[in-house]
Amino acid sequence: MASQEIEALSGALARLPGLGPRSARRAVLWLIKRRETALPQLLKALTQVQELLVECEVCGNVDTTNPCGICTDPRRDARSICVVEEVADLWALDRARLFTGKYHVLGGRLSALEGVRPEDLTIGQLLTRVGQGGIDEVVLAMNATLEGQTTAHYIAERLEDAPVRVTQLAHGLPVGGELDYLDEGTLAQALRARRPVA
């Protein structure tokens, strides 16, 4: 029988995405063994996250300021908004440094199965942002899943009458991807999005 304290920490860790009860217990034991070294670092990092991080009221990003660093960065193109499902997607795109505009985080994707409706996401806020003007292009960067694409279609429809260009990420062959290893959906998308050889 583990002590109450260990049970409490294991229980809390087991609720994290990707961690089940088994790996949570292993993480707790790992931390106990490194009580003097790794644990203080973790505690400090957790405290900082709790004390310093806030959600940006404009775009939904998580940062130490509200509005966030991306929203207030004058070097970024405010006329272009890239819409993503989750903050992790924003970070992934921004790490790639390919998009120089601003972002909008939906907080998920539409899902009939999980009962996620348009009003559960920040679609209303996106429409308001677009309605305020000054935006030329909305890039829909949803995941290449059925639900992601349903969400993209829904938003595109809602923006139909807005004076903006609505574009979508092209889905295709991953860099380094061999045809043999791709699933049918990816292959079909790649074929549909084919273009003349440059």
Ligand SMILES: [Zn+2]
């Ligand atoms: Zn922001």
